Amino acid sequence: MTFSPHDLLPAELRRSWVADGTCPGLDLYSLFRARQIADLHHTAVLDAKGKLCYTALDRKVRCLATGLRDLGVREGDVVGVQLPDNRNAVIADLALAALGAVALPFPAGRGPLEAESLLRRAEAVAVIAAIEYRGSHHAADLHALSPGLPALRDVVAVGPGTAPEGTTAWSDLMRADAGDFVPARPDPDSAARILVSSGSEAEPKMIAYSHNALAGGRGNFLASLIPDGKPPRCLFLVPLASAFGSNGTAVTLARHGGTLVLLDHFSPEAALAAMREHEPTHVLGVPTAVRMMLERPAAESEPLPPPTALVLGGAPLDETTALAAAEVFGCPVVNLYGSADGVNCHTGLGGTVPPTSASGVVAGRPDPRVAEIRIAAPVTHEHLPDGQIGEIVSRGPMTPLCYVAAPDLDALYRTPDxxxxxxxxxxxxxxxxxxxxxxxxxxxIRGGANISPAEVERELRSHPQVRDVVCVGVPDPLMGERLAACVVARGPGVPTLDILGEHLTARGLERRKHPERLLVVESVPLTPAGKPDRAALKERLAESPRQAQHGVPGAHRTP
Known part of the structure; x- marks a missing residue:
């Protein structure tokens, strides 16, 4: 079923970015092939199985593309991908690009209800999924959903293990004879990938990106962090199936001819080991993951091989974490402000740590080769002058085409131009x-007054007893909402709300913004996309109200 999303950007803008060289004007597989031909045996992927060079990767890509073609996957078809971060995820990405199909990746670990929503709304004709991953059986679960998904024809099951009955084994597709395979040549401004964002809607948002937006706009972002122009070696601490992870196959490989260093599952020990063994030039992750790594003794023993940059996004970065990371990892820390919806800005390699202001770590200087940024009045969209606070709006080479099957989101999140x-x-x-x-x-919103959780988190992370913190709102019959601080303690002592309140007062935060509930956790739970799982923390607060309010001295405050 051909997927033909409409482009909400003026066509002349897209054409101008190809004409001036901002975007390559080639599809992702053509870009990858050019890199493969230029350096046949350069390492493309480093994972638990070892090294895979560009030529061996391309051979596998063509076999899978042939197998999927024989299943009936055609140019413009949407195909879901739910795989852990290893070579198979990269092979699937590139095979779908070679067919001119549209990849819909979502991280391994996400449940079948969310997967059903994504596949149904995107009208996916097939899905490639792991037989087993950390206790989940994605291929079997997705096959069980297929009767309710009229567009879904095939579930491809990826081992190890036996493919469930009714599914197609990945290993069978990989034995296809690719001798007669001819890659598609899709329009570079047509859809290549659908990014998934949790957002605040009832169902995850899906955003369609073109080949040029990925390799051009997002590719220019990474190019600005490669000072010597050499192919990068990127260690991803976030899933390739996340929005942040879309800088993997399309950008690191196809655009820059680099190497992907992949972990099936993030752990601080595995990440530190990968840094020592593979010496990545760029480490990309969320601040929470890096804070976990900083707590491990291995990070403080012998020095780590310093990367070119530690790129942190997906959640606000605080000054305390930035300073500690720069010291331990011995490289510039880059604060990345971005989202799946189409915004990107970062602080660059000009300093060891990102600059700060009264509002915390700055987002950086926008790059028009990636995304131009303006400040607009939230209601009228009127352009506001420098220094005036308003809504951040973005438009540029990385801007997506549109939201998928959601004209209401197009109307809500995109302006007419x-x-x-x-x-x-x-x-x-x-x-x-x-x-x-x-x-x-x-x-x-506490009693009609607005509190920014990000502002409170930023100040709490500077407390010596706080290793990490996530602040969330919890329902309250009197005030409407109260602020809860979910804290990972540093050292043997556990902070109390009184101690944290005194710290916030000393930092200049007014009393009405102080947390009124405290939940001490061993670690911050992460979503499959690698971001702090605020919903899980809210559930824990709801399930353990007595513990959250009274389990720690001073953990409950009255209005």
């Missing part, structure tokens, strides 16, 4: 640097 409404509040200073100060939606 194609700008992406981020829902974030910020301002541009006189030097053109972007400062993010909060979110239009991500606020806790």
């Amino acid at each position: 194609g700008w992406v409404r981020t829902g974030d509040l910020g301002y541009l200073d006189a030097d053109g640097v972007l400062h993010v100060v909060g979110r239009l939606k991500d606020i806790v």
